[in-house]
Amino acid sequence: MGLMERDEKLLKDRKILRKIDLNLAVQSRFFVAANILLFLFVASVGNYYLLHPVVTAVSGAALLVLSAGLFYFCIRFDSTYGAGPARWRMYFMVLQVGNSLCMGLFCAAVIWLDKLAVNAFLVTLYMVGYSAINNVEWSPYDQRNGIRLFCNLVPPIAAFTVLADINGLTIAAGLLVMMVMLLRQSRLLSVRHWDNVRVHHELHTKARDLAQAANEAHSASQFKTEFLSNITHEIRTPMNNVLGMLALLDDTELSAQQRELQNLAVHSGEGLLSLIDDIVDFSRITSGQVQLNESVFHVKRCIDQNLELLGPRAHEKGMELSCTYEQDIPVRVKGDQGRLAQLINNLVSNAIKYSDGTDIVLHVSMSKVSEQLAELRVSVRDNGKGIDPVMQDHLFDAFSKQLTTRDVAQAGTGLGLAISKGLAECMSGDIGFKSSPEEGTEFWFTVCMPLSTQQAQKLSLNKELLNKRVLIVGAGGGLLEALVSQLSAWDMVVESIAGDGQAHALIAEADEADRGYELIFINMPVLQPMDLALVTDLQSMAPLKTSPKVIMLSSLAQRADALRTGMEAKLSVDWLSKPITREKLCRVLIDTFELDQPEETADKQDAASGEMVGRRILLVEDNAVNQMVAKGLLNKLGYVVTSVVNGKEALGLLEEKEFDLILMDCMMPVLDGYETTTALRDKEAANEASVRIPIIAMTANVVEGEQQRCLACGMDDYLSKPVNIEELDAKMRQWLGARDSESERQESSLKSA
Template identity: 35%
Template sequence: MVDTNPLIKQSKLRIVVALGIIAMLASISFVTMESFFKAQQLDASLVNQAGHQRMLSQRISLGIQIYLESLKHNQVINESARSIVVDSSNLMLSSHNGLVATTHSDNVKPLYFNGEPSLDRDIRAFISTALSIIQSTDIKQVSDESRTYFQPEKLNYLLFRLNAIVDAYEEDSNQHISNSAMAERFIWAFTLLVLLLEYIYIFKPTLALIQKGFAEKNIKHNRMQLAADSAQLGIWEFDIHSHELHWDKQMWLMFYESAPLSPLSSFELFEQRLHPDDKQFVINEFMNALQQQRTMDFSFRILTPNHNLRYVHVHSILEYDTQGNVIKIVGTNQDISEHKNKEAALIEAKEKAEAATQIKGDFLASMSHEIRTPLNGVMGMLGLLKNTPLTQLQKQRVEVAHSSAQSLLALINDILDFSKIEADKIQIEAIDFDLNKLLAEVVDSLAQLAENKNIELILDTVKIESSRVLGDPGRIRQLLTNLLANAIKFTHDGHVILSASLTSYSQDQWQLDFSVEDTGIGIAEHKQSQLFDAFSQVDASTTREYGGTGLGLAIVKRLCIAMGGGINVSSRPNRGSRFYGRILVGKSNHAQIIAPDFDVSQLNILIVDDNSVNLSILSDQLSHWGITVTMANSGQQALQVCEQRVTKGLPIFDVAILDMQMPNMDGAELGRSLKQDPRFHPMHLVMMTSMLMDNDSQFMADIGFCAYFSKPVNTSDLFLALSVIGDNGEALRKAVPLLTHDFLNSLSSEDNHCTKINTKETLSKVSNKNVLLVEDNAINQLVACDLLEDLGLIVTVAEHGLDAINTLNAQTEKAYCLILMDCQMPHMDGFEATRQIRAGHAGATHQHTPIIALTANTMKGDQQRCLDAGMNDFIAKPIENRILERVILSWLSP
């Protein structure tokens, strides 16, 4: 079948060309006749002016005669005659100048300027002589030469020449009229010729194309009907004017009617088959399409005579008449029941997969809690036991137990880390750190393990020329520790070597090449390909003898890829293995980072958050540190507060802590507005968000933020960040791209110059040392009590949430300064207990007492759940002394 679109385009083009030619001819005819008409108007005007010159010359001559007679007989000036001469002379001179200026005819020009004297000079002399005579007040003043200009012979000659001018203008006019008539005849003849040619070459072929198009349309319609029948598409059309609904044969079959009925019957059958729950929806859609003259595209359900459910999809278009008015709605119906069934099956499978994923996540979180809670007690008790007098054998057993607990914790961390990596939630940060120092710490942490097996552990960093780099020290430590621990595990004698080198990768990046080589049992070549698969080990005997989850190398591979590199292995059985890889790190120009010792109570801080609970908690924490706090619940209010301070002559805020997710103006927009205003540019901006994403750190740094934390933020991180910002020194400048949790960890762990905080001495100045510990596990109670009492605090223990409520209500003489709340407990868990306390059910005295969550769940959602319940901070189990001291100090510092 020939495509009719080119034919239609060709017909349109020919018609446009034909109309264009006609329009061009009409335009040419109009312009030509318009020019002829203007020329005739000009000719008539020139003839009229030239004839008027004769009359004016006669009038001037008559005025001069009257003026001379009055001088001769009365010796008085005839003002009337003078006025006639002056007016007529001026008019004649003006007309003459106009005629001379507009005359371009070869017939007229010689008459004006040829001869001696020329007519032009003669007229000007005539006019100037007349004006000269009327200036005379005595007949004697008029010369005989002047009088000759007005003698009959002289005047008649002037009139003769003026008549010749008029005749010449009339001759030109007649010639123009003749030319105009000739042009009209030519245009008429040419137009007839063009119309004849257009009929032959344009209209006649166009009619043929139209006839061909109709023929093609009929063929196309027949074939489309055949295709519709094959695809079981029902075709219908609704006439806007007659309101008749016409169905094709397939439509009747789709609605379970064997033979076509009348157009009225189609309406009745349609409504009869519609599912009762969809009837009103379909009718509304059809009426809206009818009233608003729009298309339809939706699905609905019908019921067969046997009450089986079928799904039908309708799609319609509009048909227009030549004036652009809608005349019909034409559509197709298709039975999509099979597609719907498959779609439902896919949705069900997807929901099951999502449920399985959720179950796995819940299982990991539950396992983390269930294992970490008793592990907290084990590690805590072992830590306390190490500080008591022990025999050598007892010390050895404690070390073994502690090492086993740490191994168990490492296994849990591996599982949780792999879960995050598998969900693409892993984040790689860019922190300035000392690479040599990190490598030494990794080796030192495993030195005892190697020594126990009489293995020599070697570190080779000769090829590292630049010690300080930009990267994620935590992740680098994790992957190297995994590789070294594996190498030591599978090596019985000999050595394990960690080698590292830096080579320039680009202008601002290093390539860190590393390898871990051992003299262990080795790996067969055919088994090396599965090493980096999750939950995979070389064989079952390896698992039985050496243990492990099979996640370590899978995590290492994912981390290497996340840091722009990869990892490989080469190995020979009984000869050893070599794991070698590469990652990318940034180039750093900074020296060792030094943490500042700054008094944060000097700061004046603006907090902006639309959540009143978060706003109140953060304000209380900052006020507790002696910081001056101003609050705003929106970006607009924050800008108004800043404007008001400037208006009142007050200094701007030192720091503004902004929430990211706010309506109307989010934290990023507010930060950009503040940084673009020169008055507020010196203000340091800190972003807090519950939706931390990759690359957000650089995005926030580009706006002008100097710190960026995910919610819930650890108070120790916040305290240290404010110290760095308040100091506004070297540590802040070296935070690239800005202050983050990992940067602060790197700062505090790598800085040997920081002033050590004497926690006991600080807490000894606190007037109220009463602390309530809410914990259901007896071992954890003992560990936590020993740690807290070692800090000089007075501890009261509650077994569960309900016991805590009763204990708080009973404590009326002296309030508790701090509550440490376990999250998972019988009778009443920590979340509900916290909500009860915040609601005042434990007494108004303790309604706002700081509550620290003790949780084995370290996932971000669990931490946010603690804050949502009303808790102020959280500590992960097993409890580390350093973290416990830092958190308590942040809440109880006097």
Template identity: 25%
Template sequence: MNVNVLLVRFFFALLLTYPMISVAQKRETIEETLVNNKIDSLLNRAVIAVSESDYTQAIDILNYSRDLATDIGHTKRVGLTSGTLAKLYFELNDYESAKRENKKALKAQKEANSPDLLGQSYITATELSLVDGDQREANNNITKGLSILEDSSRDDLKSQLYNLRGTILQSSSNHIDAIQAYDQSITLASQANNAYLKTQSLANKSVSLATVGRLEEADETLLEIEGFANGKDLPNITNTLYKTKHLIAQARGNYKEANDYLTMYYASKDDTDLRAPSQVLPNGPNEELDAMVTQLEKDVLIEKDRNSKAMRLTLVLSIALCSILALLTLSLYKNNNLRAKANELLQAKNVELVIARDNAEKASTVKAQFLSTITHELRTPMYAVTGLTHLLLSENPTDEQKKHLDSLKFSGEYLLSLINNILDLNKLEANKVEVEETSFNLKKRIEDVLFALGKSARDKGNKLHLEIDEDIPLEVLGDPLMISQILINLVGNAIKFTRDGDVWIRVQKIAQGEADIRLHFEIEDNGEGISKKKQKTIFQNFTQGSVAINRKFGGTGLGLSIVKNLLDLLNSKISLDSTLGKGTTFKFDLKYNLMQALPGEDNPHNIIYDIDYVALENRHILVVEDNKINQMITRKILEKNKMTCDTADNGEIAVEKARTKKYDLILMDIHMPGISGMEATEQIREFNKEIPILALTAVTIDENIDDFYAVGFNDIIPKPYKVEEFFQKIHNGLRNSKVLN
């Protein structure tokens, strides 16, 4: 039978049966509507009970409503009633019941895809986490809530979440970020026309403003708060006002006034803390109670409106479906030939797409192979540079020689980092580069950058100036190579575009807590400057100010792109101010953790590398390396630390020596003539399961690290390496294999 005839009969059959389906759906909808109407009526009674402070009755009504909604499988109303119960239990200080109900609410709201109700439940979850003192979980709940509400018009809910974020930051003494969070909360509360939420955030903001010394702003904020709070029973806001006034008076030296406000603060706080649970939501007019009742009424109305819209939409869609089916039935035969032609065209396009996909996959494979090869070829000579530098530094050079060797070591580390970032630019832009955290001397690191760039500055007739805040701690915790690369690119850029001028590097402390410090960096020059038009694209890959600038000054245009990507990884943004002919200033902020030194500890660096060098003495090591220079460097580094070495030029020799001689540990290169280091290790493991074998390789192994462990390697040392890291890996390998106690 003709396919078109079959399709026509199908659509006619569907049209004939659709009225019966619609009747059945309508009957089911009527039954559900009766229960839904009852639930809505109960929710309205719960609103009245809360407004009359009859919390026991409100809880009973909400529990009954939730059970009804559960029976008919109406997850939206289950989420609404459980969420309201959780909030009510929280306000009554019954935190365990609040957690139980909020968990039910979150589950139901996720199933029903109710973003506004989910946002409210994440607010309750955040408040419960803060009661438990779990700030990490509270922050997670805030992030989830803001993500869920991203496309929502409920600015009042977003305002509450930002206010809670500010409270967490404030409790951690991070007042600058706290002020920003409160500002976002105030803006959203204003957009929602919610004066209470706005005043609450203003009060919390005033504490942070006073704490950081922005007293005039704090005064202005107090005036705005008092205009709203005057004559109202708002104990929490009143407490906050007393605290702010105490901080302002103390900062201005009015100690008697500060003491009076502090006394009032504690008296008011004690009075609030002593209130019974029923007093948390007091009888009579109260802004906080009104806010909760209004919220509940709004949720009920929203749910009713959504249900009504859903019913209307179902009716409209039913009518539209009938019309569409009729039109499809009439036009199906005429369009069949057009469809056949379209299918032929699509098949041809699909063949083209498959070919294009295959070509793209081949290109990606070639690119990966090229990067793997070029990584080995670049890192192998870098191993010789860094290794020989270390050996020369250990041979008692003169002070002048040591200065130059330190500069060479620094430049080698920077060059290695630059090679890695250029080769892995896609990885960098995808935020897959890991940020290390180690202790380093920030001022020394900056001075090393300036020393490395000193000659190029002098060649251009430029002077370098370092202005660093003396209050910045000597040691910080962070990624030293990243800040070096950022500064080398920015300072080098300033030197390149300045002649017979000055380049300033400024580092100022913004804020400091017990565990971290925020710093502001500026790199300023009085050189060529950048036009407004070019400032918009200056941070893109391979971009310079103009073709003329490229010809005049050279360069790849990659430096500022790398700086931007690195700062993105460090959760920072770079900005610039520039005027043609007058110069340019680049600015960015960074946060570093602070060293937590133990009592009596003189050298915190020893925490990083816990190596017993005495235990390593006289240990017999087999070095498997086909490159004679690298073989010699590795042997000398080991022998300098009183270890004995044997060498093998390829995998076959290594397997034979491991079979016939006794070694404490094997350092195995991967790419060698004959059998590879992977194959050699597999063969050694056939007759010796215990000896520790470390892969000493210049290959990028991020993508296939499991393969190394699968063939029998104990650990991996990527070349070139830091000497301390080298010995740490050897020490761990010997200890884990019980060669060392």
């Protein structure tokens, strides 16, 4: 009863009962046929129809009627069961019990009439096997199966007992033991069956619940993505207005106090924008929705560009920032350049904020995983105070650090390393660190990137600079390491001294020994007054056999001071701003020694850009404040701007006037940026336009995949709001220059034709 109470719900489950009943119906057809065959064999081969015609006729008629009813309910299962499962089950059970009783009585009659003859043993053996095999199929209905077993075996047991001899009693006792064992087995099989049904039902229920939970989670994730897309767009639009107006305010006459307040407002706005970006990135990573934009890019150039952006921030805190590369790093790889730059930016920014050191060094290496795949490893090492051991176990957890007043002032969110870890793992890499108190910290990450099949020729100045003697004065740490590494790669002979106290004597001594220096680098330590004594001494020295060229290593702020004070004009030296990158170093060496510029170092973008002033720009923007900001920035850059508020007006205006470039907002009423671009590109294709108008998306929507959507509809580039004036200028020059080059090529081809 306990089992029946526990499984009362399952016993009423129609799906489960139908499956059991269908199995019984299928199996019963074979056993009913077997009963008929046994009866026919005994009646014909055993001559029962001649010896005992009455018993044969009565048993045959009863068996035929009951078997016909069972066959009907088995063969017409779907229709009869559908008319009423309970009624079908009742009729079927009655016919089964009747069939079993008929076979049991027939077996008893054979035993009583034939005593212990062959027919009696044959029928008895069949009844035992029939009962045992059916026990498994009938196990779900334990009580009804017990009745069936009684009907099968009690008549033969009674018949053998009536014989009243030792053999008959022995067989009767054996059959009784067999019946008890089958009843016990039926009970056990029934318990196991319903346990299995219950487990299967629970698993099915859990699987259904899990599927429902997964669907709900997916829906929630989609809702979160849409929410982030909308909310970041809505936040970035006013942020664009605020920062744009502050940029325009910077061009007006402000008092010192107003200038300070304006700078504070700009820094606060940029900090808020950075926080928004971090939250969006962290949300994408945790939900597994990061999409990597694969493109071919130049590894060293990507890293060098990031260093140049981060350099002024490091110099403001009195830190040197430099980078060393291992030899034979492939020039081009396929991967997400933006995400790689973000990883580097996060780690270097953390070193600038928290290390309190004086030197930050990046080391870049790459190892081949296969012919088409390589692993890029970037480490960021500082010589600061190290990381508190208490924090090290949770360093990559989001919001794991205890924010101090200093952290808040430095705009620390606690998400940078968590985002970096997620990005590295998304790019099939890893991230880690090692730190020693008061000795510094080294963070590293690896990412896997396919190698590009088109490798650009590596920049080389070996022939012109072969064996030129170089002296480096005042540089140390990572700066010296990076400088020596690159100069040695160009086969120059490099020496260095820590300070300039003995530089004068060393230079004179080397010149006397006919191994004079042809180039001298003089480092200006950041946040220290400019000391040009060595340069003055060199200019006042007696003429040397080898007249050295002098290159000053300075920060951008120090270079600006030299320009403002007129000091640069007084000195016949070249300047190289830190952080030192490979291309800047190459450029200054070319200028210093008046070498032929290698083709791969030419700045094709600037050469092609030409004069930008007076170019006609169409601004498609529905927000009035955004229009004002964009117009102010474009006018400041010297462009002539015409603005419209939606795509329909833009298409109409393009019928009347010609423009050199279009800045297109994406989300507008009437006709949005995507539809407008598609319509314009279709028109250009239909008219076979000779020149394609560049279209740059300018939108506050920074959700993952937005840039691909813009490019897919026919736009040429993408700018996210708030727009930085330097980035806007670079994009404009890039595409206007590219258009000039295209026009020149077409004119040239027409003339030649």
